[in-house]
Amino acid sequence: MKKFITQTGKLLPLDQANIDTDQIIPKQFLQKTERVGFAQHLFHDWRYLDDHGNIPNPEFVLNQPEYKGASVLLARENFGCGSSREHAPWALQEYGFKVIIAPSFADIFYGNCINIGVLPIILTDAQVNELFLFAEKNVLTIDVNLENKIIQVNDKAFSFDIKEVHQKSLLKGVDSIGKSLHRLDQIQAFEQTMPAWL
Known part of the structure; x- marks a missing residue:
């Protein structure tokens, strides 16, 4: 996966809690089992007025022209709850989202994001409320610095926490398989010490 160090992008405010993977x-x-072809169906039931995805819902924020090209998604608590499908972060990433900000995430969804290079940022309810208030006035551009763990919005800075292991994975662009491959010599040496029947 690609390294994640900084991201500057437009913020898309999706003011809803408990957005599940369905x-x-x-x-x-x-x-599909590959990671492509899902972006066109992202938020399908909210985004379209028909089952086939031919009639966009003009009321849904993703369809509003001022948010075209947004790469930072802002939502409420418990984002990514429901089933553990990896397709949910795949769809968000393929659409163009690099960062998701919310007060809390479902654990499996959070891990799936880290493993494909999407940065899930946890802020407090008060901080998220403040960002939604900013977003009501203007289309926001957000600067995210993962190394310093800072979000910059206009003249306001928000700090966030992330586990060091997740931060390093994103900064180095290494997923869980990549971590294992970095230790291939040690793995092979260990296997040589094992009895053949194992």
Whole structure:
């Protein structure tokens, strides 16, 4: 995966809590095992007025022209709850989101984001409220610095915490398989010490 160090991008405010993985990418679109082809179905049931995805819902924030190209998603608590499908972060990433900000995330969704290079940022409810208030007035551009763990919005800075292991994975662009491959010599040396029957 690509290294994540900084990201500057437009903020898309999705003012809703408990957004589950079926709302992010509905089950009928999970027929692929590769990580492509999901962006067009992202938030399908909210984004379109028809089942086939031909009639955009003009009221849904993702369809509003001022948010075209947004790479930072702002939502409420418990983002990514529901089933553990990896397709949800795949769809968000393929659409163009590099950062998701919320007060809390479902654990499996959070881990799946880290493992593909999408940065989930946990802020307090008060900080998220403040960002939503800023977003009501203007389309915001957000600067995210993972190394310093700082979000910059206009003249306001928000600090965030992230586990060191997750921060290092993103900064180095190494997923869980990559971590194992970095220790291949040690793994092979260990295997040589094992009895053949094992």
